[in-house]
Amino acid sequence: xxxxxxxxxxxxxxxxxxxxxxxxxxxxxxxxxxxxxxxxxxxxxxxxxxxxxxxxxxxxxxxxxxxxxxxxxxxxxxxxxxxxxxxxxxxxxxxxxxxxxxxxxxxxxxxxxxxxxxxxxxxxxxxxxxxxxxxxxxxxxxxxxxxxxxxxxxxxxxxxxxxxxxxxxxxxxxxxxxxxxxxxxxxxxxxxxxxxxxxxxxxxxxxxxxxxxxxxxxxx
Amino acid sequence: xxxxxxxxxxxxxxxxxxxxxxxxxxxxxxxxxxxxxxxxxxxxxxxxxxxxxxxxxxxxxxxxxxxxxxxxxxxxxxxxxxxxxxxxxxxxxxxxxxxxxxxxxxxxxxxxxxxxxxxxxxxxxxxxxxxxxxxxxxxxxxxxxxxxxxxxxxxxxxxxxxxxxxxxxxxxxxxxxxxxxxxxxxxxxxxxxxxxxxxxxxxxxxxxxxxxxxxxxxxx
DNA sequence: ATTTAAAGTTAGATAAACAAAACTTTTTAT
DNA sequence: ATAAAAAGTTTTGTTTATCTAACTTTAAAT
Numbered sequence: 001x002x003x004x005x006x007x008x009x010x011x012x013x014x015x016x017x018x019x020x021x022x023x024x025x026x027x028x029x030x031x032x033x034x035x036x037x038x039x040x041x042x043x044x045x046x047x048x049x050x051x052x053x054x055x056x057x058x059x060x061x062x063x064x065x066x067x068x069x070x071x072x073x074x075x076x077x078x079x080x081x082x083x084x085x086x087x088x089x090x091x092x093x094x095x096x097x098x099x100x101x102x103x104x105x106x107x108x109x110x111x112x113x114x115x116x117x118x119x120x121x122x123x124x125x126x127x128x129x130x131x132x133x134x135x136x137x138x139x140x141x142x143x144x145x146x147x148x149x150x151x152x153x154x155x156x157x158x159x160x161x162x163x164x165x166x167x168x169x170x171x172x173x174x175x176x177x178x179x180x181x182x183x184x185x186x187x188x189x190x191x192x193x194x195x196x197x198x199x200x201x202x203x204x205x206x207x208x209x210x211x212x213x214x215x216x217x218x219x220x
Numbered sequence: 221x222x223x224x225x226x227x228x229x230x231x232x233x234x235x236x237x238x239x240x241x242x243x244x245x246x247x248x249x250x251x252x253x254x255x256x257x258x259x260x261x262x263x264x265x266x267x268x269x270x271x272x273x274x275x276x277x278x279x280x281x282x283x284x285x286x287x288x289x290x291x292x293x294x295x296x297x298x299x300x301x302x303x304x305x306x307x308x309x310x311x312x313x314x315x316x317x318x319x320x321x322x323x324x325x326x327x328x329x330x331x332x333x334x335x336x337x338x339x340x341x342x343x344x345x346x347x348x349x350x351x352x353x354x355x356x357x358x359x360x361x362x363x364x365x366x367x368x369x370x371x372x373x374x375x376x377x378x379x380x381x382x383x384x385x386x387x388x389x390x391x392x393x394x395x396x397x398x399x400x401x402x403x404x405x406x407x408x409x410x411x412x413x414x415x416x417x418x419x420x421x422x423x424x425x426x427x428x429x430x431x432x433x434x435x436x437x438x439x440x
Numbered sequence: 441a442t443t444t445a446a447a448g449t450t451a452g453a454t455a456a457a458c459a460a461a462a463c464t465t466t467t468t469a470t
Numbered sequence: 471a472t473a474a475a476a477a478g479t480t481t482t483g484t485t486t487a488t489c490t491a492a493c494t495t496t497a498a499a500t
Contacts, residue, residue, distance in 0.1 A: 246447065246448075247447075247448060247449085248446085248447055248448075258447075258448065258449085259448085259449075259450080259451095261448090262448065262449055262450080263449090263450090278448080278449075279447080279448060279449085
């Protein structure tokens with residue numbers, strides 16, 4: 001049986017290895033992400049390696065082995081199903097769900113997860129636009145482009161966010177940026193990379209930092 | 221913030237102090253109930269006393285102080301609401317819910333509990349017939365008589381069970397003994413205290429041990 | 441009333457998860 | 471190519487929750 005802590009390490013390793021172009025994951029970065037010291041990560045990696053959950057050599061890159069990835073998928077599946085449940089059935093807003101889902105994702109009951117999935121109508125995406133892994137651990141395709149990478153003049157749709165923090169989510173909700181919002185990217189300022197956009201008809205300026213954390217797709 | 225372990229101790233102390241006529245609760249009994257050694261209970265009590273959750277002196281009786289009782293009530297409320305949720309919304313049977321509820325009862329989110337209560341229509345009893353404490357920690361009245369204490373000839377209704385274990389619940393479900401089942405207590409055998417009963421029309425023998433764990437009320 | 445049994449406590453140890461400080465390896469910059 | 475910086479590891483130590491073994495107190499039995 002895996003502990004909650006182990007599950008959190010595996011999930012973090014998974015998340016940090018997605019969405020990066022070959023850059024290696026090290027103990028410092030993982031420690032920062034988990035809010036623990038690099039020393040703690042070093043010793044935990046020894047344990048996770050013994051259990052054959054991760055691939056790791058001293059001073060080397062950290063990545064998941066098959067079994068570790070399966071556990072990460074299962075935890076992420078639970079996290080995203082619970083987030084969906086909280087929004088759909090419990091009247092939570094998308095900035096309130098992460099913290100509670102961090103707790104609920106560690107509940108151990110296969111039946112509960114299956115029933116949750118059924119109750120929600122087998123959703124494919126969670127309230128942040130992230131895909132929900134299937135019961136077999138398959139993930140149906142991830143996001144690609146963030147708003148900051150798009151060209152001026154494009155008509156876009158918000159399909160997800162890269163950041164789950166309440167403050168970020170509250171900020172963009174204020175701007176009108178929620179899942180399925182339509183955006184016209186009018187122009188980009190050379191000065192600081194901020195963007196002049198039209199969101200659901202309203203004119204707005206958004207910082208590059210915000211744009212980097214919003215996933216979009218083209219409107220055909 | 222209280223840990224899950226502390227909450228489990230407070231809940232156990234609460235449960236063991238209900239349903240007993242003045243008999244004092246000691247470390248051995250508590251240890252047995254929690255599945256830990258008496259030594260562990262001794263040291264944990266020191267901590268719970270420091271936090272002013274329990275009243276306790278060396279070699280003396282264990283009981284809850286106001287704050288400890290409030291926490292116990294809150295945990296029991298969550299436990300029973302989750303059990304109700306699992307049966308009402310997730311198609312669990314009453315013998316499957318205890319184990320999962322033991323995990324869910326420690327989730328920390330006021331909003332989640334309130335919404336759960338609302339979603340379920342503010343239930344007064346859980347699937348085992350136990351009363352659900354209100355948000356202010358009030359419990360609306362407990363069970364009184366178990367089936368083994370009733371007189372022969374009486375027409376009774378099952379209102380609850382004293383034991384949550386899967387094996388017990390599966391056994392009595394087999395007998396037809398579920399919440400609201402109607403029972404006619406026909407006679408009691410002097411030999412071993414077992415009972416001759418008619419359950420929903422069917423004739424059955426049930427052991428004294430079983431009868432001690434079924435709460436009943438008179439049908440008026 | 442004394443012995444024995446039951447109940448309870450204390451002391452010493454362990455495992456999990458963490459941190460600080462000291463040390464080592466790798467990478468970067470000049 | 472070497473020094474400095476960054477990244478990573480090891481050692482030592484802490485906290486929480488647990489155990490076993492040894493000891494003490496209280497209750498029961500003769």
